[in-house]
Amino acid sequence: xxxxxxxxxxxxxxxxxxxxxxxxxxxxxxxxxxxxxxxxxxxxxxxxxxxxxxxxxxxxxxxxxxxxxxxxxxxxxxxxxxxxxxxxxxxxxxxxxxxxxxxxxxxxxxxxxxxxxxxxxxxxxxxxxxxxxxxxxxxxxxxxxxxxxxxxxxxxxxxxxxxxxxxxxxxxxxxxxxxxxxxxxxxxxxxxxxxxxxxxxxxxxxxxxxxxxxxxxxxxxxxxxxxxxxxxxxxxxxxxxxxxxxxxxxxxxxxxxxxxxxxxxxxxxxxxxxxxxxxxxxxxxxxxxxxxxxxxxxxxxxxxxxxxxxxxxxxxxxxxxxxxxxxxxxxxxxxxxxxxxxxxxxxxxxxxxxxxxxxxxxxxxxxxxxxxxxxxxxxxxxxxxxxxxxxxxxxxxxxxx
Amino acid sequence: xxxxxxxxxxxxxxxxxxxxxxxxxxxxxxxxxxxxxxxxxxxxxxxxxxxxxxxxxxxxxxxxxxxxxxxxxxxxxxxxxxxxxxxxxxxxxxxxxxxxxxxxxxxxxxxxxxxxxxxxxxxxxxxxxxxxxxxxxxxxxxxxxxxxxxxxxxxxxxxxxxxxxxxxxxxxxxxxxxxxxxxxxxxxxxxxxxxxxxxxxxxxxxxxxxxxxxxxxxxxxxxxxxxxxxxxxxxxxxxxxxxxxxxxxxxxxxxxxxxxxxxxxxxxxxxxxxxxxxxxxxxxxxxxxxxxxxxxxxxxxxxxxxxxxxxxxxxxxxxxxxxxxxxxxxxxxxxxxxxxxxxxxxxxxxxxxxxxxxxxxxxxxxxxxxxxxxxxxxxxxxxxxxxxxxxxxxxxxxxxxxxxxxxxxxxxxxxxxxxxxx
Numbered sequence: 001x002x003x004x005x006x007x008x009x010x011x012x013x014x015x016x017x018x019x020x021x022x023x024x025x026x027x028x029x030x031x032x033x034x035x036x037x038x039x040x041x042x043x044x045x046x047x048x049x050x051x052x053x054x055x056x057x058x059x060x061x062x063x064x065x066x067x068x069x070x071x072x073x074x075x076x077x078x079x080x081x082x083x084x085x086x087x088x089x090x091x092x093x094x095x096x097x098x099x100x101x102x103x104x105x106x107x108x109x110x111x112x113x114x115x116x117x118x119x120x121x122x123x124x125x126x127x128x129x130x131x132x133x134x135x136x137x138x139x140x141x142x143x144x145x146x147x148x149x150x151x152x153x154x155x156x157x158x159x160x161x162x163x164x165x166x167x168x169x170x171x172x173x174x175x176x177x178x179x180x181x182x183x184x185x186x187x188x189x190x191x192x193x194x195x196x197x198x199x200x201x202x203x204x205x206x207x208x209x210x211x212x213x214x215x216x217x218x219x220x221x222x223x224x225x226x227x228x229x230x231x232x233x234x235x236x237x238x239x240x241x242x243x244x245x246x247x248x249x250x251x252x253x254x255x256x257x258x259x260x261x262x263x264x265x266x267x268x269x270x271x272x273x274x275x276x277x278x279x280x281x282x283x284x285x286x287x288x289x290x291x292x293x294x295x296x297x298x299x300x301x302x303x304x305x306x307x308x309x310x311x312x313x314x315x316x317x318x319x320x321x322x323x324x325x326x327x328x329x330x331x332x333x334x335x336x337x338x339x340x341x342x343x344x345x346x347x348x349x350x351x352x353x354x355x356x357x358x359x360x361x362x363x364x365x366x367x368x369x370x371x372x373x374x375x376x377x378x379x380x381x382x383x384x385x386x387x388x389x390x391x392x393x394x395x396x397x398x399x400x401x
Numbered sequence: 402x403x404x405x406x407x408x409x410x411x412x413x414x415x416x417x418x419x420x421x422x423x424x425x426x427x428x429x430x431x432x433x434x435x436x437x438x439x440x441x442x443x444x445x446x447x448x449x450x451x452x453x454x455x456x457x458x459x460x461x462x463x464x465x466x467x468x469x470x471x472x473x474x475x476x477x478x479x480x481x482x483x484x485x486x487x488x489x490x491x492x493x494x495x496x497x498x499x500x501x502x503x504x505x506x507x508x509x510x511x512x513x514x515x516x517x518x519x520x521x522x523x524x525x526x527x528x529x530x531x532x533x534x535x536x537x538x539x540x541x542x543x544x545x546x547x548x549x550x551x552x553x554x555x556x557x558x559x560x561x562x563x564x565x566x567x568x569x570x571x572x573x574x575x576x577x578x579x580x581x582x583x584x585x586x587x588x589x590x591x592x593x594x595x596x597x598x599x600x601x602x603x604x605x606x607x608x609x610x611x612x613x614x615x616x617x618x619x620x621x622x623x624x625x626x627x628x629x630x631x632x633x634x635x636x637x638x639x640x641x642x643x644x645x646x647x648x649x650x651x652x653x654x655x656x657x658x659x660x661x662x663x664x665x666x667x668x669x670x671x672x673x674x675x676x677x678x679x680x681x682x683x684x685x686x687x688x689x690x691x692x693x694x695x696x697x698x699x700x701x702x703x704x705x706x707x708x709x710x711x712x713x714x715x716x717x718x719x720x721x722x723x724x725x726x727x728x729x730x731x732x733x734x735x736x737x738x739x740x741x742x743x744x745x746x747x748x749x750x751x752x753x754x755x756x757x758x759x760x761x762x763x764x765x766x767x768x769x770x771x772x773x774x775x776x777x778x779x780x781x782x783x784x785x786x787x788x789x790x791x792x793x794x795x796x797x798x799x800x801x802x803x804x805x806x807x808x809x810x811x812x813x814x815x816x817x818x819x820x821x822x823x
Contacts, residue, residue: 279562
């Protein structure tokens with residue numbers, strides 16, 4: 001029994017394959033990342049890239065949601081929401097930034113490849129990449145910085161989109177992207193669209209990798225799209241509901257990744273609590289009432305975050321019960337869960353660091369890495385103050401923008 | 402347009418030196434720190450960008466001399482009635498640029514407080530150590546070697562443990578102390594220290610304050626070894642490492658004051674260390690306000706500057722509130738340090754508890770504020786170029802040091818609620 005079974009969730013929703021995959025990924029995280037990081041820290045070439053290659057290509061997670069007809073493993077049904085949740089928990093436990101990279105990839109794939117709604121033109125165009133066994137399908141999403149305002153604009157002319165954006169900021173991986181998903185305002189249309197573009201398309205200019213707080217596997221950069229062309233079918237989500245569906249899948253991925261980071265933080269804090277002695281030789285750390293109260297609070301946050309995340313996964317996995325992923329209710333739910341879990345992770349890991357004093361911020365103990373990573377990942381969701389406008393719109397029919 | 406000078410200070414309580422000092426340090430920060438601070442993280446070992454700024458501030462401008470008496474080349478702050486408020490302003494200004502530099506600079510004074518501040522100036526030791534800091538144009542560093550591997554911040558928990566967990570020993574052998582022990586984490590260790598103040602016991606396991614000894618050890622004394630700096634989440638300008646004392650011999654006179662008094666004045670360092678921590682939070686929040694002002698004025702949402710959105714404005718009000726209130730409370734604490742005749746001795750349980758209270762409260766407020774500021778900036782919140790994420794990483798360390806929040810809570814509860822066992 002994994003120690004993570006400590007944190008309850010509706011596990012009857014998981015298939016045997018989901019459980020087995022999670023168990024394998026737990027081993028991957030241990031052998032490819034956790035056993036090596038004391039020496040290699042956050043080294044991209046030495047640690048993170050090899051671990052990503054093993055995960056995405058050898059284990060094959062970049063093929064997981066891709067249709068069999070296009071070389072994938074064929075788990076391209078809504079039920080995969082639960083599969084990716086179980087997977088991302090374990091991936092993020094090893095490295096949160098790799099989990100975010102997968103979350104973005106699966107969000108984009110969900111627009112192209114979902115059973116019954118496949119986009120043959122996009123599947124054909126990106127089959128070589130997503131089904132590849134030797135090329136990492138590093139995915140970079142260019143989403144609104146502030147709520148629903150696109151950073152890019154696209155115009156359709158003679159069956160092709162021309163995408164324009166200057167020095168826009170993706171949520172991740174802008175420097176290394178093999179494929180971009182660009183949220184654009186569409187010329188002459190009221191609603192936006194998500195356009196998939198190859199990372200090496202003409203007119204794509206990737207800037208220098210930025211220095212940032214965390215998420216070391218995601219080398220981000222500002223990107224310019226200078227009249228970058230794409231066939232009409234590359235608009236893989238057109239209109240509000242379709243775009244919101246992609247975001248809902250992304251938000252699920254972010255939530256599951258936060259839960260994985262919380263698992264890792266729990267393990268680190270547990271070791272500290274078991275072994276640290278305070279007040280001279282009198283007391284093991286976890287047995288002090290003041291500190292145990294804070295440890296209890298950390299565990300509560302993890303347990304509730306996991307429960308919430310699996311409930312969101314279930315909502316997305318069962319459209320026959322809950323409706324389509326991009327419906328307003330489900331989108332707002334996904335947004336609320338993602339924001340709640342992200343804020344909770346910030347609080348819980350921050351509290352865990354406080355318990356560990358100097359060891360909390362020393363890189364040697366690794367906790368500070370999860371703290372930086374989860375905060376950086378939280379920013380991908382955009383400002384909370386503006387997200388609340390969506391909640392008010394749904395619950396109170398507020399017209400506030 | 403507003404500036405950071407629009408945030409309130411209690412003007413009737415500050416020293417005449419406050420504005421001149423503040424503006425000198427601000428000018429230094431603008432020229433020598435702010436243009437370079439985004440390179441500091443990768444410079445945590447070599448300090449090739451950090452060291453020149455320290456040399457300018459501490460050596461050339463002489464800010465490492467301020468505590469020493471004037472006749473020894475110092476500025477006499479240690480014997481003034483504005484040591485708290487003057488130091489608060491300096492620390493706030495340095496922290497506005499880089500709180501790692503602020504702590505490294507501030508800790509130069511920390512062990513020296515034991516011997517250079519009224520009413521307990523030890524003129525003999527001031528005369529002995531003043532040349533290290535006053536006869537040079539280069540930065541010189543002092544460090545408090547307190548934390549040990551087995552007990553962490555237990556050493557600072559003097560009320561309950563009475564120094565009984567200290568493993569570093571000092572044995573008097575003729576006219577010399579012989580010191581043995583292993584310390585971790587002091588600010589200004591990691592190879593840069595020139596003078597250590599070492600927390601020792603003369604009788605291991607004892608809770609008797611007479612057995613608590615604070616002994617100065619020049620870093621070049623045979624048997625004293627500094628390890629390399631640790632890598633941390635932030636605060637690259639503050640080097641921390643291991644220190645080993647192996648049969649280190651120093652003159653008997655290097656003990657700060659002697660039995661009982663060392664333990665008593667050690668608590669004064671806790672008070673002033675917490676006050677300085679509040680100043681670091683205050684300085685950081687002022688710079689957060691500056692940087693965020695620029696961001697929310699430049700970035701637009703729905704065709705208007707981001708700051709003009711009503712919900713965003715509500716958050717911006719909270720952030721300004723936090724910077725304002727931390728500054729007022731911090732200056733109040735500094736005033737309490739200036740005037741022990743009104744507020745009680747700086748080493749009293751009351752002053753220690755209240756300084757801890759202000760520190761852990763302000764650090765919590767600061768972290769919450771920084772987290773919200775980063776969130777408001779969307780993906781840009783994680784950019785090194787916007788500086789706010791750096792302050793977020795640095796301030797977390799302020800929140801965790803000096804025994805962290807729980808030790809602070811225990812000390813506060815003990816004093817306000819007359820606890821006897823916590």
